[in-house]
Amino acid sequence: MAKQQAVNRPLTRIQQKNRQTILNAALDVFSQYGFRGATLDQIAEVAGLSKPNLLYYFPSKEAIHAELLSGLLDTWLDPLRALDPDGDPVQEILGYMRRKLELSRDYPRESRVFANEILQGAPRIKEALEGDLKALVDEKASTLRHWAETGRIADLPPHHLIFSIWAMTQHYADFDVQVRAVLGPDHDPYSEADAFLNTLFRKLLAP
């Protein structure tokens, strides 16, 4: 009767499912309260599991949060990765903006988990920001700069152009309550935003 091995055993179907349930519940709670404000009790209740059961699947609260964040970072950067240096400049940038806006609309909780983390000084993903994120942004910034130098888009500081896309698209997810409070009912923030941001970036990018 050998002791159960701690090696990388593939997860059973039920384990996979429960891990997903937990991560989904954690998304709810972390996105609303941030890391410190969230409690295992809340996550357990949303997940419909007992607190010790949570800790059977994950070693700690930190571990849940870490898994969530690392899974998210990739998804979050995909739209920027897809920006094609060989495509039509304006269409590529507008397409990037639209994909970011769709992420905000379809995954607002994910956006807020990020916002919380960065707002709190990004203690858990600072290296990723200074490493992978910076590298990717620098790479795409040089594409933008090339487009500007060859007169295909307006001459703008590429990093800040990217920041402006982030800021305006994420605003609709992160500050959703404020947007809706100000607009009042009978408004669809995202479809209005789509039209507005299209106009905005089209004018901005015109050489």
Add this chain to the structure above:
Amino acid sequence: MAKQQAVNRPLTRIQQKNRQTILNAALDVFSQYGFRGATLDQIAEVAGLSKPNLLYYFPSKEAIHAELLSGLLDTWLDPLRALDPDGDPVQEILGYMRRKLELSRDYPRESRVFANEILQGAPRIKEALEGDLKALVDEKASTLRHWAETGRIADLPPHHLIFSIWAMTQHYADFDVQVRAVLGPDHDPYSEADAFLNTLFRKLLAP
């Protein structure tokens, strides 16, 4: 020897000073961790006071946070109030944008306290958002609409134009670590942002 009255007694100088010290420390801590993540221990340490002493000046953690928020809201809306319907449209809007950017630069902690509150669903200021804030924005939106209808600025949805100013200026305060991580050292985010946002809104507003 009458019992001390609980009526609105003017605060002594030392009381004023200590309340300010506490609110300033609370700004540090709330801006970093949000309401639930912040602890009285942290605030007390930053303030250089004992925890019970904090609770001598304020009845509860809630009360500290509430006072902070209500004090902030006014300051935060001042730039928008100052937007003059009789001024030059483009100059007024650019001036508003610049004042908002200056607020982000000079009061990033205040910006983050707000961001935290709204990110978490604005449980404590939702009424203010739906009341005072909406009223003010609606009023200024009609000014913008008038300018657009008379051809003095481009025809853009006024509410979303205001959102874009909020999003882009506050981004530099709220996501400061990310901005700096991506730009790397040897950059002054705010002076670059000032130039970039000036260009952006000038192009955008041109009829």
Add this chain to the structure above:
DNA sequence: GTCTATACTCTGATAGAC
């Protein structure tokens, strides 16, 4: 007005029965 001591609750995590 300020401090020490402490009451009481919440929270993350563990032990051990089933």
Add this chain to the structure above:
DNA sequence: GTCTATCAGAGTATAGAC
């Protein structure tokens, strides 16, 4: 794999001495 019971520590708040 899941639960009940429970621990240790942190958290808000209060009592009471000085």
